[in-house]
Amino acid sequence: MRIGELARRAGVSERALRYYEEQGLLAPERRPSGYRVYRAEDVALVGRIRVLLAAGLSTAQIVEVLPCIVDDGGLLTPDCPELVDGLVQQRDRIDEAIGELAATRTNLDSIITSRRRPG
CATH class of the missing domain: 1.10.1660.10 (Multidrug-efflux Transporter Regulator; Chain: A; Domain 2)
Structure with missing residues (x-):
């Protein structure tokens, strides 16, 4: 085709x-x-x-x-058995990136929330 x-x-x-x-x-x-x-x-x-x-x-x-x-x-x-180890490492890198993004979102939420407080 x-x-x-x-x-x-x-x-x-x-x-x-x-x-x-x-x-x-x-x-x-x-x-x-x-x-x-x-x-x-x-x-x-x-x-x-x-x-x-x-x-x-x-x-x-x-x-x-x-x-x-x-x-x-x-x-x-x-x-292939050796493939699983590499895939686990890839998943671990993704988990780490997710953790870093969650921390970034938490920081951003704090900034947004502090802006909404009456001054």
Whole structure:
């Protein structure tokens, strides 16, 4: 299938598909005319990429983990034991960032509340 059909079937833009290719996440066949040709399996692959991006992984991280991720009835599951440790580290970084953002919000709330007090 060509890029427009994959974009429609996967629910992403053609630009996103080109970006995924630039990052090494997709490897379509190229016709002599330059047109990209995708496999039917690439629809599911794009879905896995989108889930991993939504989970906070960078495209560089996804390139590394994608070969070890399997779709188990709609749930992505790590198939390589060493992958879990890296995912736990990523989750810990996200938890830390959430804590920092919560502290920032608390500080902002204090500023907002102090402004509303009659002077």
